[in-house]
Amino acid sequence: MKSLFLAGCATLALCAGAASADVVRVGIAAEPYPPFAAPDAAGNWVGWEIEIIGAVCAAAELDCELTPTAWDGIIPALVSGRIDTIMASMSITEDRLQTIDFSDPYYNTPTVIVGQRDMEMDATPEGLAGMVLGVQVSTIHQTYAQTYFEAGSELRTYQTQDEANQDLASGRIDATQADSLAMDDFLNTDAGACCELKGTVAMDEAILGSGVGAGVRKGDDALREALNAGIAAIIADGTYDEITARYFATSIYGQ
DSSP states (O other), X not given: OHHHHHHXXXXXXXXXXXXXXXXXXXXXXXXXXXXXXXXXXTSOEESHHHHHHHHHHHHTTOEEXXXXXXXXXXXXXXXXXXXXXXXXXXXXXXXXXXXXXXXXXXXXXXXXXXXXXXXXXXXSTTTTTTOEEEEETTSHHHHHHHHHTTTTSEEEEESSHHHHHHHHHHTSSSEEEEEHHHHHHHHTSSGGGGEEEEEEOOOOHHHHOSSBOOEEETTOHHHHHHHXXXXXXXXXXXXXHHHHHTTOSSOOSOO
16 A cells, blocks of 8 residues: 555645654545545545645654554544554544544545435434434444434434435435534535535534544654644645635635
């Protein structure tokens, strides 16, 4: 995976400054999560977050290697040392902070409900009463749905958000809860024509977190500070906005 990652960075002219003697294994979810990360036809990982990883590593002078890891095992992989950091759209939550540390946030996105176009519902427990709601396992969305929607709705869990979207498109579930930016991408596909945005869920920062950051092992302050410096640098020099403009119509840094 290192050669693929460095090739992508070379195209963006982002990795020329890498000088660290140690390779930093960057854990990304092995499952596609467009437009943030997904393999292209040649098997190379592409997407907004992949480009941001390249830019942050270059700015921090880190020699980084993408390491796809199953989402439900990605925190154990970090804690056990199989990877060195997680940059996989992982929200900074109180629960996760008990196990790992995080860099400063590098994006934020509202949490939304997307449902069948011909069904009346909204993003509240009352609006989803009697509905079948799909969520990805081991995510803030599963925790939120179990807390607020399980009493009145049937919850179905999926290993990936893509699987939930497929069942939504086929009518096997009524709605799904996920990050707004990822669902915008789905709604712009042919499969997404089935559905529409039904609303943004009520904020609960204890569950939904305070933005997305890079996860690091407890006590790995040197890497955390290097990632913070890289994030700050690409925001300051305009690289962050340049990458974002290729994927999104507005800034996603502090939504």
